Amino acid sequence: MLDKSYYQKVDEIINIHGKTKAALIPIMQDIQAEYKYLAPELLTYVAKEIGVTEAKAYSVATFYENFSFEQKGKYVIKVCDGTACHVRKSSTILSKLYEELGLSKDKHTTDDMMFTVETVSCLGACGLAPALTVNDEVHPAMTPEKVSTLVKELRGEANE
Amino acid sequence: MEYMTIDSRLVPIEGEKNILAVIRKAGIDIPTFCYHSELSIYGACRMCVVEDDRGRIFASCSEQPRPGMVIKTNTKKLQQYRKLIIELLLSSHCRDCTTCTNNGMCDLQSLAYKVGVHAVRFLNNKEQLPLDMSSPCIVRDPNKCILCGDCVRTCAEIQGVGAIDFAYRGSKMQVTPAFNKCLSETDCVGCGQCRVVCPTAAISIRTNVTEVWDAINDPNVRVVAQVAPAVRLAVGDRFGIPKGENSMGRLVTALRMMGFDEVYDTNFGADMTVIEESTELAKRLESGEKLPLFTSCCPAWVKFLENKYPEFADNVSTCRSPQGMLSATIKEYFKKKDEEEGKTTYVVSIMPCTAKKAEILRPDNFTNGRQDTDIVITTVELIRMIRQVGIKFSEIAEEAADMPFGYASGSATIFGITGGVTEAVLRHLSDDKSHNSLNAISISGVRGNDNFKELTAKVGERDVKIAIVHGLARAGQLLEDIKAGKAQYDFVEVMACRRGCILGGGQPYEEGHNTRSARTEGIYKADRMTPVRYTSENPNLKLVYDEVICGKEHELLHRNLKN
Ligand code: SF4
Numbered sequence: 001m002l003d004k005s006y007y008q009k010v011d012e013i014i015n016i017h018g019k020t021k022a023a024l025i026p027i028m029q030d031i032q033a034e035y036k037y038l039a040p041e042l043l044t045y046v047a048k049e050i051g052v053t054e055a056k057a058y059s060v061a062t063f064y065e066n067f068s069f070e071q072k073g074k075y076v077i078k079v080c081d082g083t084a085c086h087v088r089k090s091s092t093i094l095s096k097l098y099e100e101l102g103l104s105k106d107k108h109t110t111d112d113m114m115f116t117v118e119t120v121s122c123l124g125a126c127g128l129a130p131a132l133t134v135n136d137e138v139h140p141a142m143t144p145e146k147v148s149t150l151v152k153e154l155r156g157e158a159n160e
Numbered sequence: 161m162e163y164m165t166i167d168s169r170l171v172p173i174e175g176e177k178n179i180l181a182v183i184r185k186a187g188i189d190i191p192t193f194c195y196h197s198e199l200s201i202y203g204a205c206r207m208c209v210v211e212d213d214r215g216r217i218f219a220s221c222s223e224q225p226r227p228g229m230v231i232k233t234n235t236k237k238l239q240q241y242r243k244l245i246i247e248l249l250l251s252s253h254c255r256d257c258t259t260c261t262n263n264g265m266c267d268l269q270s271l272a273y274k275v276g277v278h279a280v281r282f283l284n285n286k287e288q289l290p291l292d293m294s295s296p297c298i299v300r301d302p303n304k305c306i307l308c309g310d311c312v313r314t315c316a317e318i319q320g321v322g323a324i325d326f327a328y329r330g331s332k333m334q335v336t337p338a339f340n341k342c343l344s345e346t347d348c349v350g351c352g353q354c355r356v357v358c359p360t361a362a363i364s365i366r367t368n369v370t371e372v373w374d375a376i377n378d379p380n381v382r383v384v385a386q387v388a389p390a391v392r393l394a395v396g397d398r399f400g401i402p403k404g405e406n407s408m409g410r411l412v413t414a415l416r417m418m419g420f421d422e423v424y425d426t427n428f429g430a431d432m433t434v435i436e437e438s439t440e441l442a443k444r445l446e447s448g449e450k451l452p453l454f455t456s457c458c459p460a461w462v463k464f465l466e467n468k469y470p471e472f473a474d475n476v477s478t479c480r481s482p483q484g485m486l487s488a489t490i491k492e493y494f495k496k497k498d499e500e501e502g503k504t505t506y507v508v509s510i511m512p513c514t515a516k517k518a519e520i521l522r523p524d525n526f527t528n529g530r531q532d533t534d535i536v537i538t539t540v541e542l543i544r545m546i547r548q549v550g551i552k553f554s555e556i557a558e559e560a561a562d563m564p565f566g567y568a569s570g571s572a573t574i575f576g577i578t579g580g581v582t583e584a585v586l587r588h589l590s591d592d593k594s595h596n597s598l599n600a601i602s603i604s605g606v607r608g609n610d611n612f613k614e615l616t617a618k619v620g621e622r623d624v625k626i627a628i629v630h631g632l633a634r635a636g637q638l639l640e641d642i643k644a645g646k647a648q649y650d651f652v653e654v655m656a657c658r659r660g661c662i663l664g665g666g667q668p669y670e671e672g673h674n675t676r677s678a679r680t681e682g683i684y685k686a687d688r689m690t691p692v693r694y695t696s697e698n699p700n701l702k703l704v705y706d707e708v709i710c711g712k713e714h715e716l717l718h719r720n721l722k723n
Pocket residue numbers: 298314315319321322323324347348349350351352353354355
């Protein structure tokens with residue numbers, strides 16, 4: 001069960017966009033921006049409020065890769081695997097991250113809810129390849145060593 | 161008159177909304193998966209492709225006919241195109257046709273044959289997904305889905321439920337309830353209309369045939385059948401009997417050959433419903449309370465209302481459905497005999513409907529904790545049983561059902577069609593029990609295919625405002641109007657399935673397009689041919705009320721709403 005405050009926030013978001021079917025996507029985007037993910041309960045709630053079926057809302061949400069039903073860690077690390085990054089060995093960056101954090105292709109978020117690792121097709125930072133972002137801040141020209149340092153820094157920061 | 165050319169022949173255009181309809185009118189049964197005349201046009205399956213005189217290939221379901229247009233429906237290019245589509249569909253589809261519940265009734269199977277696909281060159285590397293067996297009414301097998309979306313549109317557009325929809329995209333696309341839930345966790349009302357349109361066994365009837373055979377093979381069980389009105393008009397479809405012909409006599413014989421001990425007619429239950437519901441209506445009209453009165457015969461409708469409009473729960477008639485009334489009465493009738501003979505009575509209800517499978521499990525349909533209807537099988541399952549035994553259905557002699565529940569009035573028969581319950585109740589409430597009165601009621605606006613009809617009828621001194629609806633989406637609209645004060649009625653009849661039980665979720669649907677009209681005509685004919693047209697003239701009713709019901713109407717014939 002989500003706290004009441006979530007629903008209050010969602011009510012605010014719905015009010016901004018209006019209770020129409022067409023508002024589904026902007027509402028979902030705002031919820032995801034607020035909580036970094038789209039809690040299933042909230043999607044069900046939104047569907048009811050704006051008068052679309054739950055199945056339809058789910059249909060729209062799963063069509064776009066952008067929406068995620070899983071809660072994200074404090075740091076969301078997006079590793080670019082676009083062409084430029086790929087040829088510059090982004091895969092070693094990714095495996096290093098997986099190794100450091102104990103994650104895998106199927107497990108995206110650490111149990112302590114600190115880190116989420118995802119791959120994206122292109123960050124649009126090809127000149128800086130291989131690149132990754134931490135909560136939307138770009139880290140260019142990554143190497144496996146730099147990954148270790150980065151994780152340490154973030155952990156330290158988190159422990160402060 | 162304007163014309164277009166189809167395969168070198170001139171065909172008139174008479175207001176058809178797409179080329180496909182013109183082609184079919186010209187006598188060509190062009191294949192389709194995703195087109196249904198009552199649904200919105202989706203244009204996804206591309207089976208209906210045609211070629212024009214410039215060699216352009218397009219979907220005939222999605223384009224309007226224009227005068228002077230020249231098209232071909234069966235060029236070499238088109239043949240190859242269709243073949244490839246089927247081959248691609250089959251490449252990710254289970255091909256164990258011999259063990260499929262839909263074997264012999266599957267559109268994909270028959271189109272693969274028609275189009276001439278003899279081998280599939282591609283490997284099926286799709287991940288196998290689990291079946292959804294959570295609903296007592298239907299089974300979902302996502303592995304057999306070809307993503308035509310017919311079910312999605314039926315559920316949303318006709319039923320206003322929207323329990324299932326597409327999810328994910330590309331090769332991962334599926335039709336599923338939200339968050340991969342089970343159907344039982346959604347608002348699904350079990351109407352089975354999605355199964356009716358599904359071209360494969362991706363959605364099929366939840367079968368209970370085994371339970372029936374088990375009961376028949378148990379010597380300590382008295383197996384009793386009741387047969388709903390719409391079943392007898394459809395069961396013959398698969399045995400070469402003309403569409404819409406009343407097969408009740410053969411059905412009785414077949415059931416006895418299978419080993420049923422007693423065969424009764426659900427119509428008797430419908431006659432009891434006429435009495436109980438008319439009394440209830442008269443009472444509510446007098447007190448002016450809980451109006452409009454909503455009919456309760458259709459379990460999919462009752463569930464829809466409970467899901468979405470619980471504020472109207474008190475308006476729903478307290479009557480059990482004809483199935484429920486008859487089962488409770490049968491159990492009561494055999495109570496003493498069962499004790500004496502050390503037997504148990506097992507009621508098998510044969511219905512055109514998948515939602516009835518859920519109705520029997522509702523505690524408000526129990527009598528003192530006893531489940532009255534033991535099992536429901538649909539017409540389609542019954543056909544399978546007849547085949548299992550090898551009965552030559554079209555050749556066997558006709559027999560009559562057993563007394564006292566084997567005889568019913570014509571009013572009861574028409575329960576199987578939209579408007580029928582209303583017509584039966586109006587007959588019952590009319591003081592004038594003549595032929596003229598029957599005719600006057602039949603043309604008062606109760607009949608016809610429209611999904612919404614309204615009329616005003618005189619009951620005694622009072623004008624009674626009536627609405628008759630089929631399709632739950634339309635019913636939802638009506639409830640909204642009532643809520644908003646835009647509409648006001650005294651009596652509202654709702655059936656979930658289009659045109660009522662004759663096109664129920666458990667009925668067979670053969671090729672050809674006159675199923676609907678043949679069954680409509682068949683049911684009115686059955687009414688006309690019954691010697692007794694008014695419920696009150698059914699001679700067995702008095703006997704049963706006096707000797708079986710014995711004043712226990714509330715216990716046996718109404719839903720127990722307390723617990
Ligand atoms: S059974 Fe009826 S309500 Fe349920 S999914 Fe199918 S069409 Fe929708």
